[in-house]
Amino acid sequence: MTSRGTAPRSGTARGTAAAARLAGIDAARGLALLGMMATHVLPTFESDSQLTPTWIGLTFSGRAAALFAVLAGIGLALSTGKERPLEGRELRAARRGIALRALVVGVVGLSLGALEINIAVILVHYALLFLCVLPFIGLRPRRLWALAAAWVLASPVLAYLLRPWLLAAEPPLQLGHNPGWEDLAAPARLLGDQFLTGYYPVLQWIAYLLVGLAIGRLALSTAAVPALLLAAGTITAVLAKWLSVVLMEDWGGRAALQESLGDPAYPLASLLQVNLAGIEQSGSAWWLASSAPHSGTTLDLLHTSGVAAAVVRVFLLLGRLADWIQLDLLLPLRGAGALTLSLYTAHLCVMASLYNHPLPAGWTVEGVYWAQALAVLVLGAAFAVLSWRGPLEWLGHAANQLGRGQLGRNRAGRGRGTQPR
Numbered sequence: 001m002t003s004r005g006t007a008p009r010s011g012t013a014r015g016t017a018a019a020a021r022l023a024g025i026d027a028a029r030g031l032a033l034l035g036m037m038a039t040h041v042l043p044t045f046e047s048d049s050q051l052t053p054t055w056i057g058l059t060f061s062g063r064a065a066a067l068f069a070v071l072a073g074i075g076l077a078l079s080t081g082k083e084r085p086l087e088g089r090e091l092r093a094a095r096r097g098i099a100l101r102a103l104v105v106g107v108v109g110l111s112l113g114a115l116e117i118n119i120a121v122i123l124v125h126y127a128l129l130f131l132c133v134l135p136f137i138g139l140r141p142r143r144l145w146a147l148a149a150a151w152v153l154a155s156p157v158l159a160y161l162l163r164p165w166l167l168a169a170e171p172p173l174q175l176g177h178n179p180g181w182e183d184l185a186a187p188a189r190l191l192g193d194q195f196l197t198g199y200y201p202v203l204q205w206i207a208y209l210l211v212g213l214a215i216g217r218l219a220l221s222t223a224a225v226p227a228l229l230l231a232a233g234t235i236t237a238v239l240a241k242w243l244s245v246v247l248m249e250d251w252g253g254r255a256a257l258q259e260s261l262g263d264p265a266y267p268l269a270s271l272l273q274v275n276l277a278g279i280e281q282s283g284s285a286w287w288l289a290s291s292a293p294h295s296g297t298t299l300d301l302l303h304t305s306g307v308a309a310a311v312v313r314v315f316l317l318l319g320r321l322a323d324w325i326q327l328d329l330l331l332p333l334r335g336a337g338a339l340t341l342s343l344y345t346a347h348l349c350v351m352a353s354l355y356n357h358p359l360p361a362g363w364t365v366e367g368v369y370w371a372q373a374l375a376v377l378v379l380g381a382a383f384a385v386l387s388w389r390g391p392l393e394w395l396g397h398a399a400n401q402l403g404r405g406q407l408g409r410n411r412a413g414r415g416r417g418t419q420p421r
Contacts (some may be wrong), residue, residue, distance in 0.1 A: 001265040012381055022078075022334075023062070023319040023321075023322065023323070023328075023330050023334045024312070024315040024316040024317070024318060024319030024320070024334075025074055025075065025312070025315070025316075025319075025337070026330075026333070026334035026335075026337035027315045027318065027319065027330040027333035027334040027337055028067065028071055028311055028312055028314075028337065029068065029075075029336075029337030029338075030065040030316040030332070030333035030336035030337035030340075030376075030377075030380060031064075031066050031311070031315070031333060032065075032068040032071060032336075032337075032340075033068070033263065033336060033337065033340050033343060033344060033376065034064075034336070034373055034376065035059075035060040035063070035064025035067070036064045036065055036068065036344075037059070037347055037369065037372060037373065037376070038056050038060050038369060039056060039057070039060050039061050039370070040062060040119045040347070040351060041351070041365060041368055041369040041370050042054070042365060042366065043057075043365070044056055044057030044061055044274050044275065045270065045274065049181070050267055050270060051267040051270040051271070052270060053270055053273045053274045057273070057274035057275070058273060058274065058345075060272045061275050061293040061294070062275070062292075062293025062294050062300065062304055063293070063304055063307050063308075063313075065171070065200070065294075066304035066305065066307070066308055067304075067307070067308040067311055068122075068209055068340075069126075069129070069205055069208035069209060069212070069213040069308075070194070070208045070209075070211055070215070070305060070308035070309070070312070071209075071212060071308070071312070072126070072129070072130070072209055072212060073133070073208065073209035073210065073211060073212020073213040073214075073216060074143045074212040074213070074215050074216035075212075075216070076098065076130075076137065076209070076212070076213055076216065077212070077213045077214075077215070077216020077217050078096075078216050079094070079362060080094045080137050080138075082217070083217055083218065083219055085137065085138045085139065085140060085217065086137075086138065087138060089368065091138045092289070093138065093403065093404040093405055094137065094404060095134045095137060095403075096403035096404065097178055097399070097400035097401065097402070097403035097404040098130055098134060098137070098399060098400065098403070099130070099131060099134065099403060100399035100402055100403040101130070101396045101397075101399045101400045101403070102126075102127040102128075102130035102131050103127070103399065104392070104395050104396045104399045105126055105127040105130070105341065105396065106122050106123070106124055106127030106128075107114065108345060108392060109122075109123025109124035109125075109126070109127060109179065109339065110124060110179060110180055110181050110183075110184075111180075111181070112178065112345065112348055113177070113178040113180025113181065113183070114180055114181075114320045115178070115348060115349070115352040116352060116356070117178070117348060117351055117352045117355050118355060119178075119348060119351060120178065120198075120199035120200065120277070121179075121305060121348060122199075122200050123341075123344075124178075124179045124194060125194055125198065125199075125200040125202055125205065126200075127204050128194055128195075129202055129205055129206060129209055129400050130209075130298070130313055132202060132206050132209075132210045133206060133210065133213065133276070136210060136213060136353070137213070140217060141214050141217040141218060144210055144213050144214035144217060145214045147210055147335050148207055148210035148211045148213075148214055150299055151206060151207040151210055152207045152301045152302060152305070153298055155203050155204045155206070155207060155296075156288060156296055156297045156298045156300075156301070157288065157298075158203065159196055159201060159203050159204055159296060160281070160282070160285070160287065160288055161198050162196055163197060163280075163281070163282060164282045166192045166196055166197050167197060167280065167282075169192075171187050171189070172189075172197070172215055173188060173191075173192025173193065173197060173276075174189070174192065174193050174195075174197040174198070175189065175190065175193040175198065179193070179194065196317065199277050199278075199294070201296050202297040204301060205296075207301050207305070208301070208304075208305060208308070211305045211308070211309070211335065212308075215229065215309060215312065220316060226313045226316045226317060227313070229307075229309045229310065229312060229313040229316075230310050230313035230314070232306070232309060233305075233307065233308070233309030233310035233311075233312075233313065234301055234306065234310045235306070236303070236305065236306030236309070237302075237303050237304075237306030237307045237310065239302075240291055240299045240300075240302035240303035240306060241291050241299075241303050243291075243299060244289060244290060244291035244299045244303075246288035247286075248272065248286075248289055248290060251289075253286040253289045253290070254268065254269065254272065254286075256283055256284060256286045257286050257287065257289060260284045260286075272290055272292040273292070273293075274292075274293060275292070275293050275294050276290065276292040276293070276294055276295040277294040278281070278289055281295065291303050315330070318330060319334075325356070331380075331381050331384055331385070332377035332378070332380050332384075333377070334383040334384060335377075335379070335380030335381045335382070335383050335384030335385075336376045336377060336379070336380030337380070338380070338383070338384065338390075338393070339380055339383055339390040339393060341390065341392040341393055341396065342390030342391055342392045342393060343376050343379065343390070344351055345382070345392060347372060347376075350372060350380045354368065366418065
């Protein structure tokens with residue numbers, strides 16, 4: 001999905017900064033993968049009548065996936081010119097490479113649709129996101145920030161207006177399951193689900209990639225820009241959540257939504273804290289005042305984008321610290337971050353093998369998660385030390401090189417890892 005160049009290790013300040021930047025971005029992606037896995041395996045609600053949120057749900061739900069998407073945009077920027085976006089023939093070649101890489105991701109995602117699993121697979125949405133942002137790859141930061149702001153403000157309103165039309169169709173333009181090859185026979189239903197009515201609505205999620213592109217076009221190797229990211233991201237995240245609390249609690253938004261649902265016992269308060277995916281969110285404009293994870297509202301997009309920007313800043317700092325002390329503290333995480341497509345796919349296969357089956361004797365749900373997390377970190381570290389690509393990363397890289405007309409070139413660097421974003 002995005003490609004990583006070999007980090008220069010010449011000993012110059014520029015080479016050191018670039019290496020630290022790449023290590024930090026990869027490590028943040030590794031954290032996002034572990035966070036998404038946590039929401040897949042560990043309970044996000046307590047098993048009580050009120051659906052009390054767990055710390056996993058409160059911490060990772062919505063934020064881990066959004067961080068993953070923002071990092072995808074950053075990766076696209078880093079692979080297409082960094083602060084100075086590609087132009088002309090090089091830009092067209094880069095777009096072809098990204099499109100073919102997206103095709104690989106989409107094929108993997110459609111194939112995983114055959115798994116019997118209770119996890120919403122993001123890969124087909126992800127492939128469409130990459131195709132949708134191709135027109136914006138050549139833009140500079142100022143235009144990207146303006147476009148991202150407009151998208152954050154407008155796309156949730158547009159989705160709110162269009163979603164009822166799609167759901168009122170016969171049959172509704174919503175899958176209710178992970179997209180698979182058989183769904184290509186009903187393209188309107190598939191695209192309606194992917195863009196508006198599904199778990200990761202592409203229409204709103206384009207905002208994350210635009211934010212990531214804008215961040216990636218900044219001079220991340222300087223000291224001032226990452227500091228600005230931390231401050232702006234933290235302030236944005238806090239203000240978005242605060243404004244949502246004011247609107248929903250002080251101004252009566254949650255009470256109005258509870259009344260519109262027609263069931264006083266419906267655990268809306270808990271869902272607003274953890275996950276609104278699967279709830280229709282229609283019939284009341286108060287839905288747009290929520291910042292609930294996976295609600296796709298303006299405040300949700302602002303909050304999760306702000307958290308992502310702050311996390312990126314922290315990992316950029318850790319990358320620079322690791323380089324300064326000459327100790328690769330981020331090795332397991334950055335290695336996992338360079339293998340996310342292969343590791344994510346393997347994780348889904350493991351979870352499918354356990355779905356609707358009792359756990360092996362002596363195993364707990366927590367044990368299942370920590371065993372997978374440990375495997376992810378060990379494999380990430382091993383592949384990073386050996387400078388290997390994962391198998392699906394190799395396919396994505398080959399597709400990218402084919403699109404750019406560079407397949408077979410630079411054989412000496414062929415073993416380097418790429419990020420399957």
